[in-house]
Amino acid sequence: MSETADLRSFVLDLLEDLGAEWLDRGPLTWVRLPDERAEALEVPSSFCMTFAPDQAGRFDAELVAPGSYMLERMLTAATRRGHWGAAKVDTPSGDWVVRALADGGVAMPDPRASFPVRLWDAWIYVFLFRVTLLADEKRESFHAIAVSEDGAESWPESLDLAEAPLVPVPWPADEPQVEGRYTVASRTLEARLSSNLEAFRRDCLSLLEEEVRRVFGYFDRTARELRDAEPSVSEDLVRAIEAERDRRLSEALERYDPKAEARLCGIRAVRVPTAEVLLPTRHGPIRVRTDPWTRNVRGLSCDGCGSTVGPWTLIAASTWRCARCVDATAGESARPREHPPSDTLPR
Missing domain, CATH: 1.10.287 (Helix Hairpins)
Structure with a gap:
C-alpha cells in the first residue's frame, strides 16, 4: 500500500469514527460532518477535500497531505478523541508454541523441551503514544508499548501489530487497573526514547x-x-x-x-492464548511466556546487559543475549581492514 493510500485509509477511518459521511468524486471527496465535529476540525459541516496536491483549491477542496494544516487538525482531533478497544486472538492450529518461541529467537532443538507447563488466556494491553519533539522544528512519531496483564512486563511493539484487525470483544472487567499499566508503559517509552531525546x-x-x-x-x-x-x-x-x-x-x-511531549492516543486490550515453558539458562531453568500474537518471549534476561527485551540469540550453552548485545558483539569482532603490503623490509 502506498503512502497516499495509507493516509487516505487513516483519514477515512477517522472521519467514520467522527460520524461523517463521504462521497468520492474522482480525486475529490465530499464530506458531511456533525456540527460539533466540524467545529473541532474548523471546517463547515459539508466540505470538500483531496489527497492530490494539484487538486487543492478546486471547489475549495482542503488538501490532506503530510504537513498540511488540514491533516494537522485531524491528527489533533484523533489524539484528543483517543481510542479504547478490546479484541481477542483465537488459538492457532498446530504447535503454535514452538513457532512463537522460534520467532522470538528461542528455537528449541528438541520439540519435547518446548512442551508448555501451563496454558491459559491472558490480556495484553497495548498503549499507543504520539511523541512530539519541538524546538526550531517539529518532529512527531507514534510508538506502541505492550504491557502484560499483571503489569510486571512491558516491551515495544510494532504499530502494524498494534493496529492489526482482530475479533472485537467486551472490554475486560478490571478497567480501573489500566492506570497502573499506563504508568508502566510510560516508563518503558521513556527508557526506549532516552537516547533519541538526548540526541x-x-x-x-x-x-x-x-x-x-x-x-x-x-x-x-x-x-x-x-x-x-x-x-x-x-x-x-x-x-x-x-x-x-x-x-x-x-x-x-x-x-x-x-x-518533548508524549500523549496517549489509544489503548487496546487483547486477549491472547499464553504458554509458559521451562527454558534452560546458565542460572538454571526459568519459566518464560509467549503468545501467538506478539511472539515475544518474556521472562528471559540478557546475560550481557540484563535487558528483558528480545528477540533473543543463544550464544553458547544456555547463554542468551538480546539483539542489541549481539549487534554490538558482531561490530567489535568484525575483521579489521587489511593493510597493503609494505615495500619496506623489516629490520
Whole structure:
C-alpha cells in the first residue's frame, strides 16, 4: 500500500469514527460532518477535500497531505478523541508454541523441551503514544508499548501489530487497573526514547551555539563598522544595535529550547492464548511466556546487559543475549581492514 493510500485509509477511518459521511468524486471527496465535529476540525459541516496536491483549491477542496494544516487538525482531533478497544486472538492450529518461541529467537532443538507447563488466556494491553519533539522544528512519531496483564512486563511493539484487525470483544472487567499499566508503559517509552531525546537535545544545543555565534558576529561587526566609518557615531545608536542583538539572542534561546511531549492516543486490550515453558539458562531453568500474537518471549534476561527485551540469540550453552548485545558483539569482532603490503623490509 502506498503512502497516499495509507493516509487516505487513516483519514477515512477517522472521519467514520467522527460520524461523517463521504462521497468520492474522482480525486475529490465530499464530506458531511456533525456540527460539533466540524467545529473541532474548523471546517463547515459539508466540505470538500483531496489527497492530490494539484487538486487543492478546486471547489475549495482542503488538501490532506503530510504537513498540511488540514491533516494537522485531524491528527489533533484523533489524539484528543483517543481510542479504547478490546479484541481477542483465537488459538492457532498446530504447535503454535514452538513457532512463537522460534520467532522470538528461542528455537528449541528438541520439540519435547518446548512442551508448555501451563496454558491459559491472558490480556495484553497495548498503549499507543504520539511523541512530539519541538524546538526550531517539529518532529512527531507514534510508538506502541505492550504491557502484560499483571503489569510486571512491558516491551515495544510494532504499530502494524498494534493496529492489526482482530475479533472485537467486551472490554475486560478490571478497567480501573489500566492506570497502573499506563504508568508502566510510560516508563518503558521513556527508557526506549532516552537516547533519541538526548540526541535531539544535543542537536538543539549545537544549532543554538551556531545561531548565537551568527548573531554576535553580525551585530558586533555592524557596530564596529559604524564606529570605523564615523568615529563620532552616537552611543545611542550603538546601544540600539546592542539591544536588537540581545532581543535576537533571547529569541534564539526560546526557539532552540528543546521540548518533548508524549500523549496517549489509544489503548487496546487483547486477549491472547499464553504458554509458559521451562527454558534452560546458565542460572538454571526459568519459566518464560509467549503468545501467538506478539511472539515475544518474556521472562528471559540478557546475560550481557540484563535487558528483558528480545528477540533473543543463544550464544553458547544456555547463554542468551538480546539483539542489541549481539549487534554490538558482531561490530567489535568484525575483521579489521587489511593493510597493503609494505615495500619496506623489516629490520
